[in-house]
Amino acid sequence: MTESMWRNVVRHHLFWPAAILVTLLLVNLPFTPGFFAIHVRNGHLYGSLVSILIFGTPLILVAIGMTLVIATGGIDLSVGAVMAIAGAIACWYIDRQSDQSSVVGVLVAVVLALAACSVLGLWNGFLVARIGVQPIIATLILMVAGRGIAQLITGGFIITVQSKPYSTIGGYIWVVPTGVLIAAVAVTSMATLTRRTALGLLVESVGGNAEASRLAGIRSRRIKIIVYVLCAVFAGIAGLMNSSNLSNADANNAGLWIELDAILAVVIGGTPLTGGRFSIGGTVLGALILQTLKTTIFTIGIPSQANMVFEAAVVITVCLIQSPAFRARVMAPFRRRRPPPPATPVRVETTETPAEVAS
Amino acid sequence: MTTISARPTIARAGRLVRDRRLPVVVTATLFAVMFGYGSYRYSFDAQVGPNLLVNNGYLVIAAVGATFVILAGGIDLSIGSVIGFSGMLFAELVMRAHLPVPLAALVVLVTGCAGGALMGCMIHFFNVQPFIATLTGLFLFRGLSLVLSKAAISVRAPMVDSLAQYHLPLLSDTFLSTGAIVAILVALVAAYVLHLTPFGRRVYAIGGNEQSAMLMGLPVGRTKITLYAISGTCSALAGLVFVLYIQSGDPLHGIGMELDAIAAVVIGGTLLTGGAGYVLGSVLGVLVLGLIKTMISAEGTLSSWWIKIFTGVLVLIFILLQRVIAVRRA
Numbered sequence: 001m002t003e004s005m006w007r008n009v010v011r012h013h014l015f016w017p018a019a020i021l022v023t024l025l026l027v028n029l030p031f032t033p034g035f036f037a038i039h040v041r042n043g044h045l046y047g048s049l050v051s052i053l054i055f056g057t058p059l060i061l062v063a064i065g066m067t068l069v070i071a072t073g074g075i076d077l078s079v080g081a082v083m084a085i086a087g088a089i090a091c092w093y094i095d096r097q098s099d100q101s102s103v104v105g106v107l108v109a110v111v112l113a114l115a116a117c118s119v120l121g122l123w124n125g126f127l128v129a130r131i132g133v134q135p136i137i138a139t140l141i142l143m144v145a146g147r148g149i150a151q152l153i154t155g156g157f158i159i160t161v162q163s164k165p166y167s168t169i170g171g172y173i174w175v176v177p178t179g180v181l182i183a184a185v186a187v188t189s190m191a192t193l194t195r196r197t198a199l200g201l202l203v204e205s206v207g208g209n210a211e212a213s214r215l216a217g218i219r220s221r222r223i224k225i226i227v228y229v230l231c232a233v234f235a236g237i238a239g240l241m242n243s244s245n246l247s248n249a250d251a252n253n254a255g256l257w258i259e260l261d262a263i264l265a266v267v268i269g270g271t272p273l274t275g276g277r278f279s280i281g282g283t284v285l286g287a288l289i290l291q292t293l294k295t296t297i298f299t300i301g302i303p304s305q306a307n308m309v310f311e312a313a314v315v316i317t318v319c320l321i322q323s324p325a326f327r328a329r330v331m332a333p334f335r336r337r338r339p340p341p342p343a344t345p346v347r348v349e350t351t352e353t354p355a356e357v358a359s
Numbered sequence: 360m361t362t363i364s365a366r367p368t369i370a371r372a373g374r375l376v377r378d379r380r381l382p383v384v385v386t387a388t389l390f391a392v393m394f395g396y397g398s399y400r401y402s403f404d405a406q407v408g409p410n411l412l413v414n415n416g417y418l419v420i421a422a423v424g425a426t427f428v429i430l431a432g433g434i435d436l437s438i439g440s441v442i443g444f445s446g447m448l449f450a451e452l453v454m455r456a457h458l459p460v461p462l463a464a465l466v467v468l469v470t471g472c473a474g475g476a477l478m479g480c481m482i483h484f485f486n487v488q489p490f491i492a493t494l495t496g497l498f499l500f501r502g503l504s505l506v507l508s509k510a511a512i513s514v515r516a517p518m519v520d521s522l523a524q525y526h527l528p529l530l531s532d533t534f535l536s537t538g539a540i541v542a543i544l545v546a547l548v549a550a551y552v553l554h555l556t557p558f559g560r561r562v563y564a565i566g567g568n569e570q571s572a573m574l575m576g577l578p579v580g581r582t583k584i585t586l587y588a589i590s591g592t593c594s595a596l597a598g599l600v601f602v603l604y605i606q607s608g609d610p611l612h613g614i615g616m617e618l619d620a621i622a623a624v625v626i627g628g629t630l631l632t633g634g635a636g637y638v639l640g641s642v643l644g645v646l647v648l649g650l651i652k653t654m655i656s657a658e659g660t661l662s663s664w665w666i667k668i669f670t671g672v673l674v675l676i677f678i679l680l681q682r683v684i685a686v687r688r689a
Contacts, residue, residue: 008679038446075490085452095369127678131679131682132682133678133682134449134631135677136490136631136677137625137631137674137678140618140621140622140674141671141674141675141678142671143618143667144618144667144670144671144674145667145670145671145672146624146671147664147667147670148665148666148667148668148671151662151664151667152662152664152668156662156663156664190672194446211600251664257362258434260494260497262488263491263494264491266492273488273490273491292533299391305505305506305507305509306502306505307502307505308498308499308502309499309502309503309505309506310502311393311502312495312498312499313499313504315495315498316495316499319481319485319487319491319492319495320481320487321487323486324486325485325486326484326485327486328486358424359577
């Protein structure tokens with residue numbers, strides 16, 4: 001009974017990501033004594049876990065959008081560029097206002113930026129779903145050209161704004177960081193939208209086989225366009241957070257390489273790049289794993305220049321652990337000790353042994 | 360009568376569209392038109408042509424390596440990082456470990472080759488997607504070059520200096536640098552291997568349909584691992600040529616260069632799904648990208664970000680062209 005329950009837990013799709021996250025968090029404990037403590041300081045929530053959440057929110061948002069795109073069998077490389085464009089548009093608009101702190105002006109800036117992002121998402125979706133361009137290339141176009149567009153908007157400068165309402169997006173509402181609130185709303189709404197309505201099923205069906213879904217009466221193209229628009233809008237929100245947090249728009253560095261982190265978060269969370277299946281919860285865990293990893297690297301005192309090597313090593317390990325082929329190979333010696341199931345013919349056993357000896 | 364006379368033209372047009380060489384011809388025409396327009400508008404001198412190779416030799420080598428992997432339906436995102444790492448490793452070996460230059464270069468090439476082969480093994484044996492496997496390569500090699508040194512190391516060795524300053528004179532006062540010569544040689548060897556050897560045919564077969572290639576009994580695994588090793592070696596060589604070009608190793612060199620290489624391959628008409636394309640196309644793709652840079656700097660009033668926008672637009676045009684061809688073929 002307990003054994004079967006244990007097996008069910010291990011087989012759950014969130015088990016491996018959750019186990020990795022918990023391990024990473026525990027690794028921090030001996031190095032930072034109060035690692036799990038959370039207090040309120042200066043009216044703000046404060047603590048290591050809170051900072052992991054705060055710094056992780058843009059990645060969580062981008063990765064959720066990416067999950068849906070990957071679930072349809074696509075990929076979106078342009079999220080970093082879209083983030084830069086969102087920040088650039090918002091700061092450009094606020095910078096032109098006579099009163100930078102006017103709430104209306106900031107709201108208009110946010111709406112403008114997000115509207116522009118949905119247009120960019122539509123463009124990606126149009127290329128993928130209507131023209132039939134491979135997703136990796138369709139979005140590569142915007143990845144390359146998008147940064148150019150963002151620089152065009154900022155005129156090649158870093159636009160700095162001093163706007164109280166704008167900095168709230170990346171700051172605090174009462175004691176809670178705004179970003180965490182936005183991410184929580186985004187995660188719950190997307191989880192509800194995909195799991196309580198048919199959208200999730202449709203997305204998985206399109207990812208499994210777009211043509212078969214179309215023949216079954218699903219508007220595959222429309223679903224694909226929707227996920228690219230959602231992904232771009234989420235990236236836009238992340239871009240606004242990022243730019244509001246720094247009170248500037250840096251077309252060159254905003255969201256640089258976040259597409260790679262987001263794709264990693266999705267893969268670590270257990271969504272296969274081939275599409276047809278996805279897990280929002282897994283993606284959130286994946287994003288938190290990446291952010292915790294970055295924190296861990298600092299707390300356990302790995303020299304800063306070795307950051308990326310360490311990160312790469314962990315990511316390679318995680319990818320290998322998740323690869324069924326690798327697990328089968330590593331677990332093979334342990335499996336052999338068990339008595340063979342009665343259905344297995346003996347001949348197979350004998351032919352396998354010499355090969356094993358030879359290797 | 361009209362139908363009969365119309366038929367050959369339609370057939371000819373169909374044959375033209377179905378011809379796999381069409382994208383390369385389009386790229387070559389585009390290059391010629393751009394070059395012609397540039398010569399007329401900015402009155403290019405004779406050295407501008409050879410300079411495209413002199414200034415972009417490293418990218419030609421990297422793009423040729425990417426062509427191998429993309430032809431087989433894979434992708435290599437680690438190119439830029441390997442270029443940066445190779446430059447750093449070379450600088451470190453020559454300047455700090457005082458190794459002779461040829462030995463240092465050999466070590467760099469072997470490291471690049473081994474790195475590529477490792478990624479190939481991850482992809483083949485453990486079914487990790489090429490995108491993810493080479494993405495970890497991107498992180499790993501960028502990280503390793505930061506571990507070697509956080510600051511740039513300038514490379515000052517007599518042999519490196521003489522190689523960097525060597526100019527092969529051509530007609531009417533023009534010249535090619537060592538990097539450009541290496542790039543041309545690499546492209547020639549790659550074209551020979553891909554188009555005239557059994558290994559090359561295997562690459563196209565795997566890119567066309569991996570399943571069929573396996574059922575035909577082709578050694579798919581070995582070929583794929585070799586491909587990534589070739590791409591790693593090409594990136595390492597590109598890194599060495601880059602060191603010759605700027606005479607220093609910097610842990611931040613080559614960031615995003617994989618995108619330039621992939622864009623060049625696409626502009627050169629290679630299908631990203633694999634199975635169709637030419638080395639010549641990728642070389643032309645790099646030259647077109649180089650020409651954009653040259654023209655924008657010659658214009659003077661246009662800012663540097665237009666390079667990115669033009670590159671994006673060009674990639675878009677060629678993707679749409681590929682789609683038109685694919686639809687016509689089906």
